[in-house]
Amino acid sequence: MADIVLDKVTKQFPDGTVAVNEVDLEIADGEFVILVGPSGCGKSTLLNMIAGLEDISSGELRIAGDRVNEKAPRDRDIAMVFQSYALYPNMTVRENMAFPLRLAKLDKATIDQKVGEAAKVLELTELLDRKPANLSGGQRQRVAMGRAIVRSPKAFLMDEPLSNLDAKLRVQMRTVISRLQKRLDTTTVYVTHDQTEAMTLGDRVVVLRAGVVQQVGDPQTLYDHPANLFVAGFIGSPSMNFLGAQVKDGKLETALGEAPVGERIRRQLDKGEVPAELIMGIRPEHFEDAALVDEATRQRGIEFEAPVELVESMGSDKYVYLTVEGERATSAELEELAADAGAADLPAGGANLVTRLSAESRVAEGRPAKVWFNLEKIHLFDPTDGRNVT
Ligand code: ATP
Numbered sequence: 236m237a238d239i240v241l242d243k244v245t246k247q248f249p250d251g252t253v254a255v256n257e258v259d260l261e262i263a264d265g266e267f268v269i270l271v272g273p274s275g276c277g278k279s280t281l282l283n284m285i286a287g288l289e290d291i292s293s294g295e296l297r298i299a300g301d302r303v304n305e306k307a308p309r310d311r312d313i314a315m316v317f318q319s320y321a322l323y324p325n326m327t328v329r330e331n332m333a334f335p336l337r338l339a340k341l342d343k344a345t346i347d348q349k350v351g352e353a354a355k356v357l358e359l360t361e362l363l364d365r366k367p368a369n370l371s372g373g374q375r376q377r378v379a380m381g382r383a384i385v386r387s388p389k390a391f392l393m394d395e396p397l398s399n400l401d402a403k404l405r406v407q408m409r410t411v412i413s414r415l416q417k418r419l420d421t422t423t424v425y426v427t428h429d430q431t432e433a434m435t436l437g438d439r440v441v442v443l444r445a446g447v448v449q450q451v452g453d454p455q456t457l458y459d460h461p462a463n464l465f466v467a468g469f470i471g472s473p474s475m476n477f478l479g480a481q482v483k484d485g486k487l488e489t490a491l492g493e494a495p496v497g498e499r500i501r502r503q504l505d506k507g508e509v510p511a512e513l514i515m516g517i518r519p520e521h522f523e524d525a526a527l528v529d530e531a532t533r534q535r536g537i538e539f540e541a542p543v544e545l546v547e548s549m550g551s552d553k554y555v556y557l558t559v560e561g562e563r564a565t566s567a568e569l570e571e572l573a574a575d576a577g578a579a580d581l582p583a584g585g586a587n588l589v590t591r592l593s594a595e596s597r598v599a600e601g602r603p604a605k606v607w608f609n610l611e612k613i614h615l616f617d618p619t620d621g622r623n624v625t
Contacts, residue, residue: 237299237389237422238264239285244294246280246446254280256446257294264299265420267413271433272443272469278426281443282392285424286315299389314383318395320375322367322382328354329363332381339386353381356415373404377411384415390422397432409435430470434458442466464621467516467614473554473589480515480615487610489515490560492537494610500625509615509624516614519554522590524598525605536609541588543604548594555598557588557606 239262246255254277270278283289287308336346354360357377397405433440434454442449450462461467467475480489487496503509525538541557598604615625
């Protein structure tokens with residue numbers, strides 16, 4: 236059993252920078268956990284502390300029940316895979332993969348057997364006698380993975396292992412890693428700033444911002460129930476739209492129109508948990524061309540008209556960028572949050588709303604379009620602290 240437990244783990248660098256701030260996290264044996272967040276949020280520092288490459292300033296780290304804060308990296312029985320493959324150029328694939336086993340002084344027969352097995356799993360058998368220079372990027376990354384798995388370590392730590400690969404290879408390698416992790420059932424912590432990787436790879440995702448955990452959950456939960464504005468803006472592509480909104484006399488008033496608040500929000504209001512001034516979040520896919528929405532469905536949302544700035548046809552659907560009155564976010568703090576989360580992938584020209592409509596939609600650039608959005612899918616955030624109140 237190799238569960239990994241972080242108990243108020245903090246890293247403060249000598250210059251005073253707090254890169255990781257009191258992180259509590261329990262990673263179960265065999266679990267695949269993704270650490271995700273924007274550049275500089277502390278992902279690598281956290282991973283390096285688990286690996287033992289970085290000292291822990293305060294808090295406790297336990298692997299398989301043992302406190303390991305003071306343990307040297309080599310005594311933690313953990314294998315790390317980096318973005319740079321760090322293969323030995325003068326060794327063959329076989330020798331590269333055998334290297335950690337030779338260090339561990341295993342006999343030749345055992346080494347051959349373990350390397351053979353790993354090569355088979357990673358489809359490297361044909362390439363065992365090649366040198367790294369004669370491999371593609373994806374093949375090199377598989378050798379690096381192979382070198383990590385031959386040791387059957389307690390855990391794998393991976394720091395953006397796919398970021399040097401082109402888009403197509405990244406998708407392929409995602410599948411390789413996912414299958415490998417399921418097959419070996421080894422506890423894995425994987426760092427990425429790519430939210431697609433985060434959503435597709437792990438059992439659970441940890442969203443970090445400025446060294447602080449924002450939310451931990453399975454990908455679908457993060458997507459459907461983001462805890463705050465930051466997570467809402469970070470998870471999902473294109474990002475969630477944010478607009479100012481008010482609740483008045485049981486009505487939700489927005490720049491896109493008004494409607495009675497739904498049952499769910501009314502209950503929250505009754506409990507006094509919803510402030511009058513709010514930020515409304517709507518995902519692009521929760522809009523539709525109003526002409527394509529039947530009457531019964533229409534009741535469950537708000538229809539509005541807005542000029543179309545740009546239409547991007549994706550084949551299966553289209554991204555339609557609209558210009559609406561009203562602020563995208565209502566304060567400097569929120570602008571910063573949204574920018575931090577990578578929100579606002581907006582084209583130049585003033586559009587401030589991204590919608591994803593069906594391919595059949597007839598909306599056209601330069602003309603006003605009638606668009607509808609589903610009120611049941613909106614999120615409402617408290618502008619003072621960004622908390623999701625819905
Ligand atoms: P990226 O995705 O860009 O790699 P990250 O989320 O992995 O970023 P870290 O590399 O963990 O972020 O860095 C977290 C914070 O700690 C950053 O603000 C960084 O500038 C700071 N930092 C990292 N190393 C040091 C150091 N040796 N001394 C001082 N500050 C540091």
